[in-house]
Amino acid sequence: MPDAISSSAHTADRSAAVRFRRALTLTAMTLVMPGSAQVVAGNRRVGRLAIRVWLTVIALAVAAVIVYLFSRATLFTLLTDGWVMRPLRLLLIVGAVAWAGLLIDAWRLGAPHDLRRGHRAVVAGLNGALCIGVAATMILASQTVSAQQKLIGSVTGSGAASKAAEGTAADGRYNVLLLGGDSGKGRVGLRPDSINVASIDAETGRTVLVGLPRNLQNVPFPEGTVMHEQFPDGFSCETDCYLNGVNTWANDHADLFDTKHPGMDATVEAVEETTGLDIGYYAIINMNGFANLVDALGGVTLDVKERTAIGGIGAPVTGYIKEGRRHLTGRQVTWYARSRVDNDDYSRMGRQKCIMTEMLGQLSPQKVLTKLDAIADSAESFFETSIPQGDVGAFLDLALKARKEKVSSVSIVPPQVNTSDPDFDKVRRMVQQAVAKSEGTYSSNGVRNATLSPLAKPKITVEGADPRKDPRRANQSDDLEKAC
Structure with a gap:
């Protein structure tokens, strides 16, 4: 009799173990291939x-992996297209509910009422955790898609996709x-005190930052434009006719223009004629909102x-950002970019270039994705661009390429250029040579078969200071990372 009881108990244990394994298997099958438990x-x-x-x-x-391997820009373009993002968001939500429902059904098919109490608790706990995990992951992905859609929609231009979306550009470069x-208070519109052109190689992403001082005088305009008709000898007047004043002057005389954005269009024309670069896009950063992005x-x-110094532009100095390698908040970064107390505009230009370079290197795709909601919430208050939504994919691809390449810099500043009486032929030559160096086509005999004599790189010296600690070094550099 004892042997019969023992055999019966052993059989019951084996049966309970089989039912337990079956319940776990059905749950695992649903996790690996949803629907397989229901088929069985x-x-x-x-x-x-x-x-x-x-x-x-x-x-x-x-298919997405294959497209990524052969044409990353094409995949990015698809994943930033509104016609793709909207249904994708809906499918992720529906998928989350459906997958969780299949997991619950797999738990039911595992006959939990026939399981022992301990086994039942394990299966129920595992199934519940998977339901929550799967649903939460897909809902989070849906929210990420929604944030991406909001971000792109709020900052991009309304124009149709250009050649960038097709992977081509004028002279093989994108100039932004x-x-x-x-x-803000006391100011009409946005005064562009920071003016740079990012000239990006379409194939490699190698970037040249061309810095233009806000106080550049007598800037020229292309023939046939409204601004050239008004200022045939360059932008000049009694007071404040600097490069950063073009935007304000054109907006104040909007009746002369047949365009919705006279100030921006006039500024683009001035920069094109000054640098010799064809500007395809623009991006505007409002420093008052930039701190929110950094945070x-x-x-x-x-x-x-x-x-x-922190403060000091129309307000008292409230503190200082000390020398050294430092992790800065949004407010500190903003003042590091804009302050010119105890230094000058050209020092500020160098600091701004370093901020752009460091942010490019530090903002990984993974970090951006995890902060996408916060970025989307802050972007509308500080950023605007003419880049059409259809071109965003191409520029995301360029950004990933640029992160792996050196960024070089050329700035139209003293001692190379007298900003009050600029030699614009020399300015354009400086830009050409910087671009040619970045492409590896520059030689001491000139640039791309052009009969232009090379320019000597200016030596930055600050009396009583270590030249390596002068931010102005970043204004003229073949490798901004080293200069910064």
Whole structure:
């Protein structure tokens, strides 16, 4: 009799173990291939439908990987297109609910009422955790898509996709005008005190930053334009007719222009004629909102070359950013970019270039994705660009290329250029040579078969200071990372 009881108990244990393994297997099958548990032990029609959907998702994922390997820009363009993002967001939400429902059904098919109490608790806990995990992951992905859609929609231009989306550009380069300034109380519109052109090689992403001082005088305009008719000998008047005043003058005389954005169009024309570069796009950064972006990204680490004042532009100095390698908040980065107390505009230009270079290197795609909601919330208040939404994919691809390449810099500043009486032929030659060096086509005999004599690189010297700690070094550099 004892042997019979022992044999019966052993059989019951083995049966309980089999039921436990079966319940776990059904849950695992649903996790790996949704619908497979239903095909084996439940509603086969539902199971087959779920498997077909899952295989379609896998096929699309494989296709995306193939496209990424052969044309990364094409994939980015698809993933930033509103017609793709909207249904994708909806599918992620529906998928989250459906997958969680299949997991719950797999738990039911595992006959939890036939399991022992301990086994039942394990299966229920595992199934519940998977339901929450799968649903939360897909809902989070849906929110990320929504934030991306909001971000792109709020800052990009409304024009149609240009040649950038097709992977081509004039002379193999994309030239983007980057403007930074302040708008707010006591100011009409945004005054662009930071003026740079990012000239990006379409193939490699190698970038040249061309810095233009705000106080550049007598800037020329292309023939046939309204501004050239008004200022045939260059932008000059009694007071404040600097490069950064072109925007204000054109907006104040909007009746002369047949355009919605006279100030911006006139500024682009001035920069094109000054540098010899064809500007395809512009981006405007409002420094008053820029701090929010930096804070959303968790701050930026910079090598502070010189003690820099916080405040002092129409307000008292409230503190200083000390020298050294420091992790700065949004407010500190903003003042590091704009302050010219105890230094000058040209020092500020160098600091601004270093900020752009460091942010390019520190903002990985993973970091941006994890902060996308915060970036989207802050972007509308500080950033605007004419880049059409259809070109965003191409520029994301360029950004990833640029992160791996050196960034070089040329600035139209003294002693190379007298900003009050500029030699614009020399200015254009400086830009040509900087671009040619970045492309590896420059030689001591000139630039791309041009009969232009090479320019000597200016020596930066500051009396009583270590030249390596002078931010102005970043204005003329073949490798901004080293200069910064």
